[in-house]
Amino acid sequence: MSHPEDAPDWQFKERDTYILKELSDDPQLSSRELARILEADYDIDVSHVTVSESIRGMREAGVFREAIVPHEEYFIFGMFEFKLNPEHFADHYREAIETIRDSPNTLFMFVSDGEYQWKSIMMFPDRFSESKWIHDFYKEHGQAVHNIRNSVVHNLLKFRTDPEMFETLRD
Numbered sequence: 305m306s307h308p309e310d311a312p313d314w315q316f317k318e319r320d321t322y323i324l325k326e327l328s329d330d331p332q333l334s335s336r337e338l339a340r341i342l343e344a345d346y347d348i349d350v351s352h353v354t355v356s357e358s359i360r361g362m363r364e365a366g367v368f369r370e371a372i373v374p375h376e377e378y379f380i381f382g383m384f385e386f387k388l389n390p391e392h393f394a395d396h397y398r399e400a401i402e403t404i405r406d407s408p409n410t411l412f413m414f415v416s417d418g419e420y421q422w423k424s425i426m427m428f429p430d431r432f433s434e435s436k437w438i439h440d441f442y443k444e445h446g447q448a449v450h451n452i453r454n455s456v457v458h459n460l461l462k463f464r465t466d467p468e469m470f471e472t473l474r475d
Contacts, residue, residue, distance in 0.1 A: 312366040319348050320358055321474050324368065325467040327359075335359065373411070373463065379427040381411070381457035382434060385420035392447040400441075400448035409437055420453060 314320075319342055326333060326341055333341070335356040342348040342355070362368060386404070388397070404424055405413050413424040428434040438452055 310366075312362075314362060314365045314367050316473050317358070318474060319346075319350060319355075320362060320367075321470045322346050322348065323355060323358055324362070324470040324473070328465050328467040328470060374427075376460040376463075379429060380431065380434065381425060381427050381460065383455045383457055384424045384426055385453040385455075386422035386424075386449045387420050387451040387453070388422070389448055389450045396445060396448035400445035403441065403445060407437070409433075420451075425457070 322342055322345075323338055326338055335352040338355045339350055339352040342350060363370070384404075386400075401422065404410055404422065407426070409426045409428055411425045411427050413422070415421055416423055426434070426437070428437065434454070438454065441452070442449075
């Protein structure tokens with residue numbers, strides 16, 4: 305789980321937000337292409353070396369994460385919600401949360417408020433694998449959770465960050 309001290313320490317320059325915006329739109333852009341776009345579209349004249357250094361600096365500072373996300377036709381996706389068992393939570397939560405977080409099936413995991421406090425988006429090669437994962441999780445960590453609610457994610461309609469979101473980083 306992330307903590308405030310884990311937050312990236314980065315002072316955004318105007319060009320940084322435009323670089324992120326353009327990379328969000330097309331992750332395959334080279335630093336040379338980005339330098340040309342910055343000059344043509346934003347009137348920012350920088351070398352491709354500066355662009356490359358900016359990208360590397362943001363990557364190293366943790367400003368953005370890079371992940372390989374397979375096309376949805378190769379895997380089935382599910383949203384898993386874990387209802388916690390307060391009776392045994394203190395003794396068993398750490399192993400349970402680490403199992404979910406570290407599972408190769410977990411695409412991302414987060415904590416929320418409400419009755420189901422742990423949530424994850426998970427991916428499996430087929431329904432049998434998904435069912436087996438749930439069975440094995442209950443067998444190993446059943447004391448930590450009352451219930452797992454899982455929903456099939458189908459017809460994935462959007463999976464991306466819109467470039468416009470990066471404009472808010474300058475504000």
